[in-house]
Amino acid sequence: MAGITDLPFRLQARRYGADLLVSEMISSQAMVRNSLRTKRMASSEGVEAPLVVQIAGGDPQIMADAARMNVELGADAIDINMGCPVKKIVNTWAGAALMKDEELVGRILEAVTKAVQVPVTVKMRLGWDNNQLNGETIARIAQAAGVRWIAVHGRTRAQMYQGKADWQAIGRIKAAVSIPVIGNGDITTPQEAKHMLEISGVDGLMIGRGALGRPWLFQQVKHYLEHGESLPEPDVEERYQTVLFHLDHMLDHYGPRTGNLMARKHLSWYGRGIVGAARFREEVNHSPNGEITRQLASQFFRTASCSIAEMAL
């Protein structure tokens, strides 16, 4: 997820059992232009494997070059973005716009799979809109090009993030190919994860927004699928240690100033649902440095025991 699945977030998700993590979307153009910022987005600093790096773009040659550069920098797999609905991206004929041009999809996937030895994967939607539901065709093209697995977000581009993800439609795409298909969209609880598996028959699950401020969701889902029972919500101390882990990695990864700014949204997600969260968010948003933010987090999460206990009821 752009702006979210940076190295600190991925380390946190890994701690809680996520098997496979994908970098933020990286512009193939920026990569080839050698942008330092872009390289940091794909960086795993040697502490993370396997790392899937997602690239976006619409030019087969540039995509192939960007894929190769990312593999040289340590990517263990390359994911091609065919799902991003944002205007700025689709207007450059990238992201979800690729689904409108099946021939171009074929050329991009051929070029990238030829360029690198590591697995190439695809992230896509059901189609551009309800009149162009060609997810099954795109999946077959991907399979023929040697793509190793496909993740499907069960919405069209026209839906953006509105409505509900269609898990049955994901199941139809799963049935159209023999390579693994990963289902994505609207999984926020272990029970929903199980339901998605039952409805779609997919081979794996991808969770995005449901893990914001709740990285333990990965562990809860795995436990529920394996043992059929729900794990309790983390207690106050674990929650606090989780927040601290994330904050400290942000400060370390981005440096004290930028890290402090970038940690704001995550702290706000961690605080969601706890009494006093609005005031905590306000204080964090005005915190001048990481040390003060740390103190605010300590005060807030360590004294939040009553409200967290209430949430669990």
Ligand SMILES: Cc1cc2nc3c(=O)[nH]c(=O)nc-3n(C[C@H](O)[C@H](O)[C@H](O)COP(=O)(O)O)c2cc1C
């Ligand atoms: C802020 C934000 C950024 C996202 N960035 C990306 C991205 O860079 N690449 C991608 O494939 N999907 C991206 N997505 C889409 C998610 O990966 C996922 O497909 C979508 O949110 C539905 O799954 P969920 O309900 O589990 O969140 C993004 C979603 C959000 C909300």
